[in-house]
Amino acid sequence: MDRLDSMQLFVRVAELGSFAAVAQQMHVARSVVTRQVAGLEAHLGTKLLARSTRRLSLTSAGATYLEKCREILSLVDAAEGGLTEDSQAPRGHLRITLPFSFGIRQLMPMFGDFMKANPEISIELEFSDRRSNLIEGGFDLAIRIADRLDPGDVARKIGSSQSVVVAAPAYLKLHGRPKHPRDLIQHECFGYLLAARSSWSFVIDGETQWFPIGGKLDANSGDALLAAAIQGLGITKAPTFIAEEAVRERKLEILLRKFPTPELGIYAIFPSNRYVPHRVRVLVEYLAQRIGSQPRWDAILKLRAE
Amino acid sequence: MDRLDSMQLFVRVAELGSFAAVAQQMHVARSVVTRQVAGLEAHLGTKLLARSTRRLSLTSAGATYLEKCREILSLVDAAEGGLTEDSQAPRGHLRITLPFSFGIRQLMPMFGDFMKANPEISIELEFSDRRSNLIEGGFDLAIRIADRLDPGDVARKIGSSQSVVVAAPAYLKLHGRPKHPRDLIQHECFGYLLAARSSWSFVIDGETQWFPIGGKLDANSGDALLAAAIQGLGITKAPTFIAEEAVRERKLEILLRKFPTPELGIYAIFPSNRYVPHRVRVLVEYLAQRIGSQPRWDAILKLRAE
DNA sequence: TCTATTGTTGCATATTTTGCAATAATGATT
DNA sequence: AATCATTATTGCAAAATATGCAACAATAGA
Numbered sequence: 001m002d003r004l005d006s007m008q009l010f011v012r013v014a015e016l017g018s019f020a021a022v023a024q025q026m027h028v029a030r031s032v033v034t035r036q037v038a039g040l041e042a043h044l045g046t047k048l049l050a051r052s053t054r055r056l057s058l059t060s061a062g063a064t065y066l067e068k069c070r071e072i073l074s075l076v077d078a079a080e081g082g083l084t085e086d087s088q089a090p091r092g093h094l095r096i097t098l099p100f101s102f103g104i105r106q107l108m109p110m111f112g113d114f115m116k117a118n119p120e121i122s123i124e125l126e127f128s129d130r131r132s133n134l135i136e137g138g139f140d141l142a143i144r145i146a147d148r149l150d151p152g153d154v155a156r157k158i159g160s161s162q163s164v165v166v167a168a169p170a171y172l173k174l175h176g177r178p179k180h181p182r183d184l185i186q187h188e189c190f191g192y193l194l195a196a197r198s199s200w201s202f203v204i205d206g207e208t209q210w211f212p213i214g215g216k217l218d219a220n221s222g223d224a225l226l227a228a229a230i231q232g233l234g235i236t237k238a239p240t241f242i243a244e245e246a247v248r249e250r251k252l253e254i255l256l257r258k259f260p261t262p263e264l265g266i267y268a269i270f271p272s273n274r275y276v277p278h279r280v281r282v283l284v285e286y287l288a289q290r291i292g293s294q295p296r297w298d299a300i301l302k303l304r305a306e
Numbered sequence: 307m308d309r310l311d312s313m314q315l316f317v318r319v320a321e322l323g324s325f326a327a328v329a330q331q332m333h334v335a336r337s338v339v340t341r342q343v344a345g346l347e348a349h350l351g352t353k354l355l356a357r358s359t360r361r362l363s364l365t366s367a368g369a370t371y372l373e374k375c376r377e378i379l380s381l382v383d384a385a386e387g388g389l390t391e392d393s394q395a396p397r398g399h400l401r402i403t404l405p406f407s408f409g410i411r412q413l414m415p416m417f418g419d420f421m422k423a424n425p426e427i428s429i430e431l432e433f434s435d436r437r438s439n440l441i442e443g444g445f446d447l448a449i450r451i452a453d454r455l456d457p458g459d460v461a462r463k464i465g466s467s468q469s470v471v472v473a474a475p476a477y478l479k480l481h482g483r484p485k486h487p488r489d490l491i492q493h494e495c496f497g498y499l500l501a502a503r504s505s506w507s508f509v510i511d512g513e514t515q516w517f518p519i520g521g522k523l524d525a526n527s528g529d530a531l532l533a534a535a536i537q538g539l540g541i542t543k544a545p546t547f548i549a550e551e552a553v554r555e556r557k558l559e560i561l562l563r564k565f566p567t568p569e570l571g572i573y574a575i576f577p578s579n580r581y582v583p584h585r586v587r588v589l590v591e592y593l594a595q596r597i598g599s600q601p602r603w604d605a606i607l608k609l610r611a612e
Numbered sequence: 613t614c615t616a617t618t619g620t621t622g623c624a625t626a627t628t629t630t631g632c633a634a635t636a637a638t639g640a641t642t
Numbered sequence: 643a644a645t646c647a648t649t650a651t652t653g654c655a656a657a658a659t660a661t662g663c664a665a666c667a668a669t670a671g672a
Contacts, residue, residue: 001628002308003382019650029631034651045397045426046389053637053649061389068385072378076309079374083352083367091351120351307660325619335662340620359618359668 001039004076007069009036010048014066016136017056025138070273077275090279091120097134098143100127101222101242102266106297107143110290114283121279129220134271140280142269143287145239147262152272156284159266159291161239162298165200166252170232178235181211181259188234189213193220200237202259226252239264241297248300257301266291307345310382313375315342316354320372321442323362331444376579384581396585397426403440404449406433407528407548408572412603413449416596420589427585435526440577446586448575449593451545453568458578462590465572465597467545468604471506472558476538484541487517487565494540495519499526506543508565532558545570546603553606560606572597 012022013033023030041048048062058066098107103125115121126132126139131150134142149155165178171188178184181202191197197218199210215234219225222242229236230251246252268284270276318328319339329336347354354368364372404413409431421427432438432445437456440448455461471484477494484490487508497503503524505516521540525531528548535542536557552558574590576582 003310004308020648030650031632031652032630035629038651044386044389045394051650052639053651054639056650065385065389068381068388072381072385075374075378075381079371079378080350082374083350083371088351326617336619337621337663338661341660344620357619358670359620360670362619 001036001043003040003043004073006036006040007073009033010040011066011069011073012138013037013049013056014058014062019051019056074274077277081275081277088278089120090118090282092277092279093122093124094141094279094283095124095126095139096141096143097126097128097132097137097139099129099145102145102239103127103143106241106291107287110287113290114286118279118282121283134269135273139271140277141284144267144269145264146267147264149265149267153267153269154272155267155269156288157265158268158284158288159295160298161241161264161266161295162301163237163239163261163264164243164247164301165235165237165255165261166226166229166243166247167235167255168230168232168252169250171229171234172253172255174232178255181209181256184211184213184235187214188217189215190225190228190234190236191215191218192222192225192237193218200261202256202261204259208262237261239297240300241295244297244300247303254300254303307342307349309346309349310379312342312346313379315339316346317372317375317379318444319343319355319362320364320368325357325362380580383583387581387583394584395426396424396588398583398585399428399430400447400585400589401430401432401445402447402449403432403434403438403443403445405435405451408451408545409433409449411551412547412597413593416593419596420592424585424588427589440575441579445577446583447590450573450575451570452573453570455571455573459573459575460578461573461575462594463571464574464590464594465601466604467547467570467572467601468607469543469545469567469570470549470553470607471541471543471561471567472532472535472549472553473541473561474536474538474558475556477535477540478559478561480538484561487515487562490517490519490541493520494523495521496531496534496540496542497521497524498528498531498543499524506567508562508567510565514568543567546606547601550603550606553609560609563607 009022009026009032012025013019016022016025019033019037020030023033026033037049044061044065046061046065047059048065050057050059050062104127111123111125115123126137131144132139132142143158144155145161165184175187178187181200181204184200189200191213196210199212201208201210203209217225217228217234219228222236222238225236226238226242226246228234229238230246235255243252243254247254268287270280315328315332315338318331319325322328322331325339325343326336329339332339343355350367350371352367352371353365354371356363356365356368410433417429417431421429432443437450438445438448449464450461451467471490481493484493487506490506495506497519502516505518507514507516509515523531523534523540525534528542528544531542532544532548532552534540535544536552541561549558549560553560574593576586
């Protein structure tokens, strides 16, 4: 029994409060978790977890030990990372959570190139537009798009994106073209479920102002809304990294060009409770450099309307 | 591969500068040490030890890692000990170095009883009258007899012993009985090789004074000298725990009763570089209690000469 | 040059670990 | 109250891993 692995499992079990969840997260059989923890307990001669089939709770010994384990594991992480610090080729496994649209459209090619350049790296991607808890989820890294950071997050900004209000030419021909954000209430606008969905924000005179919108379609996928807009169903406000392709292909037109929207930040977020391994930092630096300070997707703002 | 075990082996290899020595000390095959360290190196992606078949030296990464390993291992020790701290039955392995005479005559029965009372304890004894380095030797504990502590030793006094000057009645009949330490120069006295061997110390008026001795037999075993004294070959100065039995059986007589000798301390010495496990502390307390403040062996000082 | 010892490797054998399936226990739901 | 779904645990066979031994190559000392 590898005591360090056992400790790792024990810590996760304590954090998630479930053997099964840990087993799933770590890609091992439930029995492994059971036996690893049992092995630890046998080794220590103490019960660590009081388990009733449905709920777990820490023994007092378990609570003490949990803290020590955390300390030890982070020390081990630091020790192992500290060596290969620079110059060494990054290696190991990366478990990343990231948003669907940005992840699939923009990040995937970067991951592909990164993996080609670093054959000793393996990557596990969990796409999700929810802000999953990094620690509970056992992730090494999260990529998030947001207009501001959650307080307490340990993050590195790796890029940004503007947003654009877009609609298909067919829609515009039928319903006219809004000239000012306050016109949006008269239009068929799509709300993004994970944000405020009944109004859109614009920056006017340096201040963020919210304007109510009209519309009957909400969804929790920017891609879906974009598809609807392309079909001519209405207007959507999308980050440039989503709208980019459709705008270039003239399937969508950018509206309200004179009213910029708040910039979205693209962040790499680290779990706050442990040492950031070398491989994580290397990947994040790579992404930041690939995205650059003037992201490709924002270039569509400069396209001349025909 | 258990990383903690590997780290332990690596640390020992670095300390002893030899794979073979570690293998012997830890009771495993040389190949195990090789592969464990190699495994660590593979895991880290760095060479830790530069090995030329005859001499080892740490890589710079190795040196860094060594320190971290020490820290981690002592933390693990502390974590594992800290739980079962009190009330729990001690368990695990004890590697002890101890002197021949005292160890065999006095300590063995105590160890026996201790093991009977603590069936989860296993003990490995390395008898030696040399002051072996606790850390290099990989011992959990050393028992030492000395009139004073080496500076820097982390020790607990677990008892004491007086010394007595003794000779067989046959010898005394032949050569007479010394009345004062200064008479010893005229007698056949045995020198203990591991101490100052040409003079003996006595406490007179509260001060330690040294008196030269005559004699032609030196040895590095108090038992051997005692045997020689019993044969009537001469006079020896022995700790009471060695002379006890022979004196009780009237095979030897105590001389110079009015001239006490410096008290010998019996010490338990701990390796200074790591946490003292529970089992070690329990054993030491047990020994201290068994020996007591008025050790049995010193009782022979009160026997009336016939 | 020879020798003794060291660290490494191939190989057959033990040992351990793993996942799957079955079991028993328990909280939630109907 | 009874059923249900899910949980942690265990038996078992297969897979993976570690072990010791012996042979080997390298090296410092005689």
